[in-house]
Amino acid sequence: IQLGGEIRRGLDEGEFRVVYQPVVLLETGKVIGVEALVRWEHPTRGTVPPIEFIPAAERTGLIVELGRFVLRETCRQTAAWLAEFGPDALQKPGVNVSARQLHDPGFVADVLAALADSGLSTDRLVLELTESAVLRGSQISRTLHELDRHGVKLALDDFGTGESSLSLLRAFPAAIIKLDKSFVDGIEIDDANPAARDARQAVARAVIQLAGALGLDTVAEGIENEAQVEQLRALGYTLGQGYHLARPMNAGNFTALLASQR
Ligand code: G
Ligand code: G
Ligand code: MN
Ligand code: NA
Numbered sequence: 001i002q003l004g005g006e007i008r009r010g011l012d013e014g015e016f017r018v019v020y021q022p023v024v025l026l027e028t029g030k031v032i033g034v035e036a037l038v039r040w041e042h043p044t045r046g047t048v049p050p051i052e053f054i055p056a057a058e059r060t061g062l063i064v065e066l067g068r069f070v071l072r073e074t075c076r077q078t079a080a081w082l083a084e085f086g087p088d089a090l091q092k093p094g095v096n097v098s099a100r101q102l103h104d105p106g107f108v109a110d111v112l113a114a115l116a117d118s119g120l121s122t123d124r125l126v127l128e129l130t131e132s133a134v135l136r137g138s139q140i141s142r143t144l145h146e147l148d149r150h151g152v153k154l155a156l157d158d159f160g161t162g163e164s165s166l167s168l169l170r171a172f173p174a175a176i177i178k179l180d181k182s183f184v185d186g187i188e189i190d191d192a193n194p195a196a197r198d199a200r201q202a203v204a205r206a207v208i209q210l211a212g213a214l215g216l217d218t219v220a221e222g223i224e225n226e227a228q229v230e231q232l233r234a235l236g237y238t239l240g241q242g243y244h245l246a247r248p249m250n251a252g253n254f255t256a257l258l259a260s261q262r
Contacts (some may be wrong), residue, residue: 003053003056004056004059004060004062006042007053007056007057007060007062007066008060008062010040010042011062011065011066011069013043015040015041015042015043016038016039016040016041016066016069016070017038017039017041017073017250018036018037018038018039018070018073018074018077018251019036019037019038019039019248019249019250019251020034020035020036020037020077020093020248020249020250020251020254021034021035021037021241021246021247021248021249022034022241022245022246022249022254022257023035023091023094023219023239023240023241024239024240024241024245024246025238025239026220026229026232026233026237026238026239026240027233027238029245030261031090031246031257031258031261032090032091032239033090033091033092033093033094033219033239034078034090034093034094034254035093035094035095035096035128035241035248036070036073036074036093036094036095036096037050037096037248038050038054038066038070038096040053054098057098058098058099058100061100063098063100063101064100064101064104064106064107067095067097067098067101068110068114070095070096071095071110071111071114072114072117072118074093074095075093075114075115075117075118075120075125076117076118077251078090078093078118078120078124079118079119079120081254081255081258082120084255084258085258085259085262089258089261090258091124092123092124092125092126092153093124093125093126094126094127094128094155094176095125095126095127095128096128096157097127097128097129097133098133099132099133099134099140102129102133102134102140102143102144103137103139103140107143108143108146108147108150111125111127111147111152112150115152121151122150122151122152123151123152123153125152125153126152126153126154126155126175126176127147127152127153127154127155128155128157128178129144129154129155129156129157130156130157130158130162131156131158131159131161131162131163131165131168132162134156134168134172141171141172144172144173145173148173153175153176154172154173154174154175154176155174155175155176155177155178155219156168156169156172156174156176156177156178157178158178158180158221159177159178159179159180159207160179160180160182160183160203160207161180161182166210169210169214174216175216175217176216176217176218176219177207177210177211177216177217177218177219178218178219178220178221178241179204179207179208179218179219179220179221179237180221180222181221181222181242182222183200183203183204183207184200184204184220184221184222184223184224184228184232184242185200185222185224186200187200187201187204187228187231187232188225188227188228188230188231189227201231201235204220204232204235204237205235205236208235208236208237212236217239218237218238218239219239219240219241220232220237220239220240220241220242221240221241221242222241222242222243223240223241223242223243223244223245224242224243224244225244226244228242228244229244229245
């Protein structure tokens with residue numbers, strides 16, 4: 001399969017869409033935020049998950065156009081939710097960004113245009129970056145500081161999995177740390193392997209202490225049961241994401257969720 005050509009065709013045919021995973025207040029279960037995740041509704045292959053096409057989109061450079069679509073659609077949808085449910089219904093939506101997008105000279109202009117065209121103010125968007133996306137390059141550092149000056153918030157995604165998470169925090173104007181799912185998995189289990197559980201708890205505790213010291217917000221990712229919620233709350237986490245709290249859903253179902261919270 002010529003995936004690059006297929007992605008090009010899919011973009012032209014409007015086959016990509018955005019789903020939304022709630023970010024939840026762990027104490028009450030209230031939805032207060034959202035992460036946008038792209039999906040491909042392929043005419044013959046059905047729904048194709050991002051791991052199967054993001055790498056090809058990055059390789060071919062089509063991630064720039066695809067990412068622009070996700071940004072614009074998320075800003076438009078968020079503005080609609082805020083208009084319907086009020087300015088406090090939802091905090092900033094998070095949009096994933098690849099390194100390849102940060103290297104594009106038009107990236108900052110694309111982000112600001114998506115915000116301006118939707119009417120969303122610049123301080124109501126979070127860009128989620130992984131360590132590999134941020135690493136290396138003074139050009140990327142300049143881009144991130146420019147976005148920061150405009151009020152766009154930056155989140156470090158999958159935090160703790162890279163080799164230089166800590167040194168990155170110095171070079172990078174992050175506002176949010178997203179604790180990677182690998183430190184949430186098994187954080188609650190008392191029996192089988194207490195040493196592994198203790199190690200995860202230690203990382204989760206270190207991350208929240210670090211965030212507190214630096215004045216950053218945190219989100220714990222990949223929460224799959226209530227015992228994990230309790231453990232993370234005990235460690236001081238207030239915000240979480242995961243299948244136990246809410247799965248990624250289409251815009252219509254997210255609208256219904258916001259309506260039910262009114
Ligand atoms: O949605 P899912 O959990 O299958 O996502 C798998 C991976 O694809 C995650 O690492 C996620 O960050 C990434 N991803 C999802 N949507 C986007 C997107 O719009 N842009 C980029 N660059 N990555 C995305
Ligand atoms: O890398 P990033 O954090 O952007 O990845 C988000 C991905 O994680 C999405 O593809 C989303 O569907 C997935 N995800 C969200 N919550 C859970 C969860 O509780 N368990 C698992 N296994 N995946 C999750
Ligand atoms: Mn993410
Ligand atoms: Na993550």
